[in-house]
Every structure is written in C-alpha cells, then in structure tokens.
Amino acid sequence: MSRFLLVVLPLAGHINAPLAVAAALQRAGHDVAWCGPESYLRPLVGPDAQIHPTGSRYYPEQDGHGPEALRFVWESYLVPMARFTLPAVERAVAAYRPDVLLADQHAFAGALVALRHGLPWATLAPSALELTRGPGADDLARPHLDRLREKAGLPPGTVAEVLFSPHLVLAFTTAALLGPTPLPDSCVLVGPAFGRGPAYDGFDWEWFDPGRRHVLITVGTLAEGVDREFFGTAVRALADLGDRLQAVLIAPAGAVPDPPAHILVAGRVPTLRMMPHLQAVVSHGGMGIVGEALANGVPLVVAPIRYDQPAVADLVAAAGAGIRVPFIGLSADELRRAVTTVLDDPAYRAGARTIGDSFPAAGGAEAAVAHLETLARKER
Known part of the structure; x- marks a missing residue:
C-alpha cells in the first residue's frame, strides 16, 4: 500500500478526474488524502475522507476574452491561490508524509512543495490549456512562477518544471482528440476519468x-x-x-x-x-x-x-x-x-x-492508477 496526497483546486472542470483517480486508488488498496478547500471537497469526497484544508480564495468575475482573459486568471486567481495555499500544502506533506503527491496542473503550490522536498509527484492535467500551449505562454507564466519559487524557497527554474512533473504527467484525453500535439516525455494519455461528482436526483x-x-x-x-x-x-x-x-x-x-x-x-x-x-x-x-x-x-x-x-x-x-x-x-x-x-x-x-x-482503450482512472503505482514503486 502507498500513500497518495491529491492537491486540488475548487474548480468544477478540474475535480472530476481527481475524484475518479482517488476512488480507483482506494479500490486498489492504497491510502488517499486530499489537500484543498474543505468546504468544497467534503460534499464530494464524503465524511470519512482525510482532508488537509487550505482555505480558499474568491474567484473574481471577469468579462475578458482571449489572451487577456488568460492573463487575468493567472494574475487574479491561480497565482494568489498558490501563494495563499503554499503553507497549507507544506503542513499537509509534513503531517501525511505521502509516498507520491498528485497536483492539479494549476495548483502550483503542490508542484512547488514537491520540488522543494524532492518528493515524487505527478501532474494532473484535466484541461488542454498547457498541453496546447502556444507561443508566448512562457512569457506570461515565467515571472509569476519565478516569484512563487522564491516564496517556496526554490532557486530559479523553468516554467515546465512546475507545469509538468518530470516523473509523470497524467493527461485525461487521447491522441484521437489531441492530434499530433508535442507532449513532454513524462506525459501519458489515459483518456477521461469520470468521478461520481455531487449526488443530484432532482431532474424531471x-x-x-x-x-x-x-x-x-x-x-x-x-x-x-x-x-x-x-x-x-x-x-x-x-x-x-x-x-x-x-x-x-x-x-x-x-x-x-x-x-x-x-x-x-x-x-x-x-x-x-x-x-x-x-x-x-x-x-x-x-x-x-x-x-x-x-x-x-x-x-x-x-x-x-x-x-x-x-x-x-x-x-x-x-x-x-x-x-x-x-x-x-x-x-x-x-x-x-x-x-x-x-x-x-x-x-x-x-x-x-x-x-x-x-x-x-486508454484506460481512464485505472490506467492512471497503474502509472502511479509504478511511480511509487520506483521511488521507494
């Protein structure tokens, strides 16, 4: 049995795959804990799940489009959320002592803490935002990630080191949709992983x-x-x-x-x-x-x-x-x-x-678990 800590964001489009992977890890006999806003996670993961709370930040309303909208979400939410949750992720790692950390690709605090402690970690890429990065993407991300690395006590490094784990990147899509997009060497395409989500039976x-x-x-x-x-x-x-x-x-x-x-x-x-x-x-x-x-x-x-x-x-x-x-x-x-x-x-x-x-054929959550188990064994 291995211990897996999932560091997630309270965003609806990002949580379904982690829920499915966590459930599959537990079915395989592993121990799972969460690090994120408890008020968001508790209804999704149930009363018995172990949650290391981070608190949350307000997601600001926006009306922009295109590159300016991307700049807005980095500057007004993703980076402030990483700064805010960094101490909580440090505490979670110290208390839970995971064998492997799983970080949402935009939960930068998870990647930074893993890098600081030399902890085996996997990037969860539930969206195509970074997989389909266009020219100039690093120019937007680098100054923010440099400041976050400094706050985490890390030396300067590349954008890719934070966005793509060198150990494992789990992308929840397939080549049939993604096409010939160049991917990091550590990236595997496991297809969508569908979590149970919140129970809802009120539809007519x-x-x-x-x-x-x-x-x-x-x-x-x-x-x-x-x-x-x-x-x-x-x-x-x-x-x-x-x-x-x-x-x-x-x-x-x-x-x-x-x-x-x-x-x-x-x-x-x-x-x-x-x-x-x-x-x-x-x-x-x-x-x-x-x-x-x-x-x-x-x-x-x-x-x-x-x-x-x-x-x-x-x-x-x-x-x-x-x-x-x-x-x-x-x-x-x-x-x-x-x-x-x-x-x-x-x-x-x-x-x-x-x-x-x-x-x-890609395997979904079960394939993700197989890759995570391999990573856990490799790092022991």
Missing part, C-alpha cells in the same frame, strides 16, 4: 419526450458575466424547433425569462446520466463536458470563451466531431444552423464515436 426525467431529439446547452461554471447574452441567443436559435427537439439549458434562476416549453432551464442537471439520452451538446469547450459528450458519441457545437477552449474547439472540429462557432457576436441563425447540422449530418456523430471509442 418525465419531461423528456422520446419522440424528439435532445440537446444540452452549457457554458460551464466560470462564464458568469458573459453568459446572459449567449443564453438569449440559444433560446432564439431553438425557439421554432420544438416539433423536433427538446433542449436543456444550464443557467441560473431568472437568467432566461419565459423560455418556450421545449426548452428546460435548470441550474443543475446530472450531465453524466443525461449524456446517453442526448443527440448534441452546445458548450464552451471545457475539457470536462467535451470528454463526457465524446465518451457517449455525442457531437458538439463549441462556442469557446477563453483559456484552452479555443484550442479544444479546434480539436473537436478537426476531428470531425463537431462545429466551432464564435461566442461573441454569435447570431441565432448561425447557432441554429450549427445545431441542426450536427443533428442531421451523421458524419458528426461518427466523428464523435471515433474519439469516444479511443477512451476505453
């Missing part, structure tokens, strides 16, 4: 009409401030298609006043359970929702907002599994054409199935 399944096709519309949990116009566009795009489809729109209460009867607006839905019943997904291009859709052979319409989402949208389109549309300036007519195209053209579902078929 009787609303589903088996005689119509079904579309899920979601822009994720970090789009507040830029999502209201998109919600209106989506409703207008599908308003006259009630004879052929039903749509579930994930949106806050009051965000869509008086939607038509065939468009159900809900603040929460059981997406994993819903996926087998869908014929299309409209999304922002988060790797979590994209992986869930493709695992079920569901084609996508992707309207990327920021971060790695434009790259993911391009990957989906290049693989023939969906259509990319703009988020800003998207018209109802353009969105309607994209949705009806992925519904009516079987090539898109075939493209989604091709990628989805690559996921089980």
Whole structure:
C-alpha cells in the first residue's frame, strides 16, 4: 500500500478526474488524502475522507476574452491561490508524509512543495490549456512562477518544471482528440476519468419526450458575466424547433425569462446520466463536458470563451466531431444552423464515436492508477 496526497483546486472542470483517480486508488488498496478547500471537497469526497484544508480564495468575475482573459486568471486567481495555499500544502506533506503527491496542473503550490522536498509527484492535467500551449505562454507564466519559487524557497527554474512533473504527467484525453500535439516525455494519455461528482436526483426525467431529439446547452461554471447574452441567443436559435427537439439549458434562476416549453432551464442537471439520452451538446469547450459528450458519441457545437477552449474547439472540429462557432457576436441563425447540422449530418456523430471509442482503450482512472503505482514503486 502507498500513500497518495491529491492537491486540488475548487474548480468544477478540474475535480472530476481527481475524484475518479482517488476512488480507483482506494479500490486498489492504497491510502488517499486530499489537500484543498474543505468546504468544497467534503460534499464530494464524503465524511470519512482525510482532508488537509487550505482555505480558499474568491474567484473574481471577469468579462475578458482571449489572451487577456488568460492573463487575468493567472494574475487574479491561480497565482494568489498558490501563494495563499503554499503553507497549507507544506503542513499537509509534513503531517501525511505521502509516498507520491498528485497536483492539479494549476495548483502550483503542490508542484512547488514537491520540488522543494524532492518528493515524487505527478501532474494532473484535466484541461488542454498547457498541453496546447502556444507561443508566448512562457512569457506570461515565467515571472509569476519565478516569484512563487522564491516564496517556496526554490532557486530559479523553468516554467515546465512546475507545469509538468518530470516523473509523470497524467493527461485525461487521447491522441484521437489531441492530434499530433508535442507532449513532454513524462506525459501519458489515459483518456477521461469520470468521478461520481455531487449526488443530484432532482431532474424531471418525465419531461423528456422520446419522440424528439435532445440537446444540452452549457457554458460551464466560470462564464458568469458573459453568459446572459449567449443564453438569449440559444433560446432564439431553438425557439421554432420544438416539433423536433427538446433542449436543456444550464443557467441560473431568472437568467432566461419565459423560455418556450421545449426548452428546460435548470441550474443543475446530472450531465453524466443525461449524456446517453442526448443527440448534441452546445458548450464552451471545457475539457470536462467535451470528454463526457465524446465518451457517449455525442457531437458538439463549441462556442469557446477563453483559456484552452479555443484550442479544444479546434480539436473537436478537426476531428470531425463537431462545429466551432464564435461566442461573441454569435447570431441565432448561425447557432441554429450549427445545431441542426450536427443533428442531421451523421458524419458528426461518427466523428464523435471515433474519439469516444479511443477512451476505453486508454484506460481512464485505472490506467492512471497503474502509472502511479509504478511511480511509487520506483521511488521507494
């Protein structure tokens, strides 16, 4: 038995894979502990899980796009969160004494503490943001990571040393989606790993009409401030298609006043359970929702907002599994054409199935555990 400490961030798109890997580690007989905000983790990991609390920081509302949005999230959240949680991660390592530390790729405190103590560690890469890094990415990251290294008592080093563990990088995708992207030597593609997530059974399944096709519309949990116009566009795009489809729109209460009867607006839905019943997904291009859709052979319409989402949208389109549309300036007519195209053209579902078929072969959480066990044995 080995001891694994997972250092995570309270971000919905980042937690599903760690939950699945932790559960698989426990099934294999290993000991698992968490390091992150207890108020966020406790409902997900249960009352008996060992949590070394870090506290949390407010995720600020933003309305930027493109490179400026990426700069904003680094400067206003990721770096301050790393500074804030660094002492807590140090305490967790001292108290728990893990054999291997697993760090979310953007939970920089986990990587820095592992480097400082010479601890075997693995990078968890649940998004494609760093895997698809473009020119200039290091110029954004280097000054921030240099200051964080100094705070952690580390000498200057490269950006890659923090973002990509030299021991192991677990990327929760496959080459069928990622394409010929150059990857670090320590990186393995294990495919999506789906955790159980928070229990939710409040969805009205009787609303589903088996005689119509079904579309899920979601822009994720970090789009507040830029999502209201998109919600209106989506409703207008599908308003006259009630004879052929039903749509579930994930949106806050009051965000869509008086939607038509065939468009159900809900603040929460059981997406994993819903996926087998869908014929299309409209999304922002988060790797979590994209992986869930493709695992079920569901084609996508992707309207990327920021971060790695434009790259993911391009990957989906290049693989023939969906259509990319703009988020800003998207018209109802353009969105309607994209949705009806992925519904009516079987090539898109075939493209989604091709990628989805690559996921089980990659192994998911069980494959991740095998790599982690190898790392633990190697470092003993």
